[in-house]
Amino acid sequence: MNVAKFGGSSVANAEQLRKVGDIIKSDPKRKFIVVSAPGKRFKDDTKVTDMLIQLGTAYHNQQSYNDFLVAVLARFKEIINDLGLDSSLIGEIENNINAALRVEGTLESKMDAIKAIGEDSSAKILSAYLNQNNIPAQYLNPKDAGILVSDEPGNAQILPESFELLYKLREKNGILVIPGFFGYSKTGNLVTFSRGGSDITGSIVAAGVKAALYENFTDVDSVYSVNPNIVDNPKEITTLTYKEMRELSYAGFSVFHDEALIPAFREKIPVCIKNTNNPDAPGTFIVAEKETSEKCVVGIASDTGFCSLYVSKYLMNREVGFGRRLLNIFEDEGISFEHAPSGIDDMSVIFRVNKFTKDKEKIVVERIKNELKVDTVSIHRDLAVIMVVGEGLVNTVGVAGKAASAFSKANVNIEMINQGSSEVSMMFGIKDTDIDAAIRSLYQTFFE
């Protein structure tokens, strides 16, 4: 039994939903279906969830909201009519919206109820469409599915007892279509996960029913080994481990919502990223473990917006607690750091630059000078991070040499190397202006 989750673009209109129907029909293992709210149909389109947020905001600000209501209903009406489904569904959705607007509780709780309409309606539409096409299916509300969550609006956390309840769904007949993005608290409130939460629902259901596979349908054939905006037609990744995915995500690969995979990860359920528009493409598998192949580099990710602060002090490594005191200054000033490599008489702190204003820089530098009596302190903004990722990479002779040589071939100076902390990646720091040249050279070295 598999779980298949279809993202916003896969349920954006009737044409896409027909593809979804064909995909479900083509493999009887696809028993548990999780759907997002209708996404964009074209570049400048508005996602249904965003329309619902506008609607809810206007309502609660006691502004006119009828235009938003009409627009939302028009999106669903178009889909329902194009699929030739019973138009009573439109009335049902309208009733749901009106009920959601009148939910009791805090503003956040009310908004959660409204935001959830998108996924809920998608699930009802898909279920009706499947039945129309003689595929026995039923819409299953998350409450009935057993998705119990903490009462934190917009940031629900799954409760452990959910998994046992979900496991019982295996006994139900036919296909079960479950809306993503929300669950219910023990007191019966609808609560949403963080944004992108349909991936979370899919992962929870996969873990609960102990799925053989969690298929995640999007609009790309697979995950690329490198950013296709930097390298033309890069190699596709066939198999990725969870660890590899995490390392690539860190430096800009937007494969998955960070926390979405935790439930599936804990149960070691393989995940497959597939394309609704090209379901025959093999896609990219994300697995707990894989055999180490000869070619151990699986992907190269890069991200900008880092900053490094360097301090040196003669005999620093004799000074007990120096590092702790340096990092305390960062903590005091509300800057969370990413890495803090230390040398003998030197230490660097790497952090994301976004909250590090010029004023903050002045304060931090002054405090370091005054409190730690260092010899030098310097700041390098505009640092970029490149991750060379692959299981087995750390135990393969020559990878570091090849990677470092790729930088020098591209005439790029390496500001920082961090290898050995991770078993599946090497991290390099370079100037952000060098990023394209470095990535291309690394890609050539490891993939061509």
Place this chain on the structure above:
Amino acid sequence: MNVAKFGGSSVANAEQLRKVGDIIKSDPKRKFIVVSAPGKRFKDDTKVTDMLIQLGTAYHNQQSYNDFLVAVLARFKEIINDLGLDSSLIGEIENNINAALRVEGTLESKMDAIKAIGEDSSAKILSAYLNQNNIPAQYLNPKDAGILVSDEPGNAQILPESFELLYKLREKNGILVIPGFFGYSKTGNLVTFSRGGSDITGSIVAAGVKAALYENFTDVDSVYSVNPNIVDNPKEITTLTYKEMRELSYAGFSVFHDEALIPAFREKIPVCIKNTNNPDAPGTFIVAEKETSEKCVVGIASDTGFCSLYVSKYLMNREVGFGRRLLNIFEDEGISFEHAPSGIDDMSVIFRVNKFTKDKEKIVVERIKNELKVDTVSIHRDLAVIMVVGEGLVNTVGVAGKAASAFSKANVNIEMINQGSSEVSMMFGIKDTDIDAAIRSLYQTFFE
């Protein structure tokens, strides 16, 4: 005005002292002379300081100590007779020893008084020898020189007011011969520095008199770029910065007592390491700053006895305080760590293996598993560290590539790279069995 310090082997016997006399005579800038106690004359010889410790220990344990006293006096008698100096000096030394044995105070204070006899006698002998050879010189007791220290037996710290007192010595005529290794507390107690403390005295005097150069005479022509036990006839280092020296010392280069150079470092006084047995060799200069040359790698050091502990945990980097809690466990268990590189979902802690027993390992691993709920934890003993050291290295394109390639040429896997924390070094972790092969390959790459 220069300070010249002569180590134990330079004052071990009359032959060596004649060389010292010639060296002092050959350059009138050598005004301040600091001497160690007589060291070994041959491989299995005993240093005078060790003989004095045996003597003092026997005396304070109320055991027979006469044999030790005779042996110490014999060493001095031999030198004094061989140099043809007035034999009244021997009686003076014997009187000093007897006075030292009867010093009031704690056992540590008494031992300090006895240990200092070696340096004190060396200075008296050298001064007499210089005068005999028509070089106007005088023995100067550290109390009269102005070397005021804290009252911590065996670990004296210089008091700041000493430097002003020392500066006044510039006005004295002739050569001043000062015994190394000890100073006096404000209450008049003789207190020694930590072992190897004659280097400290030299550095203090150099800082105090604002010497143009601090010459440190030993028994090697210079500092080698790499351990000569691994590479035959390695290149000699002409100039080294303080920073470079510190990095090399960390990984096994025994250039200097770690803290010895601080006073000289603070005053930016250049230091020259020279050979008493070959004073015409240019030696190795240690300076505050040097021009970055093309060839930026100055030395390659290596040291064994490191251990790494690796932990991984899915979504570690989302967990605030994980690193701190991991390092707290180390602190709790009394293991001080050297480095703690962190990845996304991984962290390593590098530490010296000497205090990490198998029992301690079990405790630490259990605590990490129980308290931090990690996915994996593993220990790699037998880690060696290689430091590739040179100012400007970090800003030179290609050095990392060359270094990493040298490891792969030698078929050595790199377990860890730490670059960017230090501006003057790259640190590599490898298996200690690979150390010779790696060092030879690195030497070939950077020096041949």
